Amino acid sequence: MTALRPSAEVADALATGRPVVALESTIISHGLPRPRNLEAAREFEAILRDAGVTPATIAVLDGEARIGLDDEGVRRIAEEELAKASVRDLPILAARGGSGATTVAATAWLAAAAGVRVFATGGLGGVHRGAAGDPAIPGGAAQAATFDESADLPTLGEVPVTIVSAGVKSVLDIGATLERLETLSVPVVGWRTHAFPAFWLRESGFELDWRVEGPEEVAEIMRARDALGSRAGIVVANPVPEHQAWERAEHDRVLAEAFAAAEAAGVRGKAVTPFLLGTIVELSGGRSLEINLDLARNNVRVAAEIATAWARGA
Ligand code: PSU
Ligand code: MN
Numbered sequence: 573m574t575a576l577r578p579s580a581e582v583a584d585a586l587a588t589g590r591p592v593v594a595l596e597s598t599i600i601s602h603g604l605p606r607p608r609n610l611e612a613a614r615e616f617e618a619i620l621r622d623a624g625v626t627p628a629t630i631a632v633l634d635g636e637a638r639i640g641l642d643d644e645g646v647r648r649i650a651e652e653e654l655a656k657a658s659v660r661d662l663p664i665l666a667a668r669g670g671s672g673a674t675t676v677a678a679t680a681w682l683a684a685a686a687g688v689r690v691f692a693t694g695g696l697g698g699v700h701r702g703a704a705g706d707p708a709i710p711g712g713a714a715q716a717a718t719f720d721e722s723a724d725l726p727t728l729g730e731v732p733v734t735i736v737s738a739g740v741k742s743v744l745d746i747g748a749t750l751e752r753l754e755t756l757s758v759p760v761v762g763w764r765t766h767a768f769p770a771f772w773l774r775e776s777g778f779e780l781d782w783r784v785e786g787p788e789e790v791a792e793i794m795r796a797r798d799a800l801g802s803r804a805g806i807v808v809a810n811p812v813p814e815h816q817a818w819e820r821a822e823h824d825r826v827l828a829e830a831f832a833a834a835e836a837a838g839v840r841g842k843a844v845t846p847f848l849l850g851t852i853v854e855l856s857g858g859r860s861l862e863i864n865l866d867l868a869r870n871n872v873r874v875a876a877e878i879a880t881a882w883a884r885g886a
Contacts, residue, residue, distance in 0.1 A: 576686050578628070578639040579628075579639065581626055581640055585626040589883055590624075590626060591876070591880045591882065592690070593625050593626075593692055593875045594628045594629075594679055594691040594733070595613075595616055595617070595630065595693075596673075596674055596676055596679040596691075596693050597629060597649040597654070598656055598674060599694055599868070600673065601650070601673030602846075603864075604861070604865070607650075609650045610646070610647065612868070613629065613649065614646060615869070616868065617646070619869060623880070624876075626640070628683065628688050629641045629646060630682050631645065631649050631672070632657055632665045632671055632672045633648060634670075634671055635668065637666070639682060652671070654672055655670070655671070655672040656673055657674050657675065658675045658677050658678050658723045659677045661678070662681070675722075676691075676696055676727075676735065676737075677697070677722065677724045677726075677727035679691060679693075680731050680733040683731075689734060689879075689882060690734050690736075691733050691735045691736070691875065692736045692737075692868075692871045692872045692875035693735060693868070694737065694867060695738055695741045696724050696725075696728075696735065696737045696739070696749075697725070698744040698748075698749030699720075699721045699722075699748035699752055700720035700744055700745065701745045720841070725749070725753060728758045728805035730805075731804075731805055733805045733806075734790060734805065734806040734808060734878060734882075735807055736810050736872075736878065737807065738812055738871060739769035739771055739811070741771040741772075742770040742776070746768070746778055759804070759806045759807070760780055760782070760807040760809060761783060761784045761790070761806065762784070762811075765780075765783055765809075766780050766781075768780050768809050769809055769811035772864070772867075773817055773818060780809065784808070786877075790808060790878045790882075791882045791884070792885075808878065810871050812863060812866055812867035816863060816867070816870075818856075818859065818860070822856070826852055826860070827852065830852050830855060831848070834847050834851070
């Protein structure tokens with residue numbers, strides 16, 4: 573990699589101790605349909621600017637790890653057919669001058685390398701159903717032969733980034749994901765709740781040991797982590813606001829149908845998640861997409877507060 577390339581705006585904010593929040597590009601490239609994805613990319617940045625925070629949308633473009641994109645860069649991640657890039661893809665894209673939309677793992681890794689400590693996303697990747705060896709859980713059979721765990725988890729064990737997410741999608745094995753975060757020594761705190769959220773739902777049925785009431789508390793935990801010499805990230809689990817969450821019965825019905833469709837179509841391995849997500853948007857008549865956007869905006873707002881508290885004390 574030639575180098576990290578922070579935008580002038582991000583470099584200036586970091587040099588003068590002003591708040592910066594990292595945003596991922598995979599959610600724009602692969603997680604949201606066009607043209608809503610371009611609107612969303614611009615809107616997430618606007619929410620940060622309105623809060624006095626510098627946005628650092630991260631992607632690899634023409635071999636350069638860009639930390640903060642200009643208008644053209646944002647347009648490219650929304651409209652070009654970019655490869656989904658995780659941490660392991662970074663050296664290859666860099667060496668070949670290639671381009672890629674960065675996952676949570678790759679975004680967190682590059683953010684940390686550039687000195688950006690707070691990151692907002694929609695949902696974290698995790699352990700896929702069946703990967704933990706339980707083909708009995710719905711959707712488990714399709715994945716039982718593979719061990720599919722997102723690089724988001726081990727990467728968060730190694731990079732000092734605080735990530736705000738609405739938990740993990742209920743298409744994953746949430747219990748196994750939380751166990752892995754424990755093994756990897758990644759602190760998980762609930763934002764004004766003890767209930768770990770399940771993306772479209774405010775509660776997954778899993779309880780967290782720790783909750784925080786506001787941004788200052790998170791910034792204190794980040795400073796304590798640094799003082800202790802820990803290098804792990806922190807997950808701030810932020811449930812979608814009550815009035816925006818999916819009705820549980822409708823959620824359960826749509827997911828059951830989507831899992832059945834995946835089994836019937838014989839979808840396997842890494843094709844399972846994109847298949848499920850597309851089917852869920854379709855079967856919900858677009859409702860799941862609106863909630864996805866609402867929870868992501870909500871995470872961006874909370875990340876702005878945390879980055880501001882962090883910059884105040886740094
Ligand atoms: N969760 C979402 N939308 C997404 C993703 C996760 O709600 O688009 C993306 C993120 O970029 C995450 C990646 O890092 O999927 C995880 O993919 P994998 O399981 O292949 O590591
Ligand atoms: Mn995977």
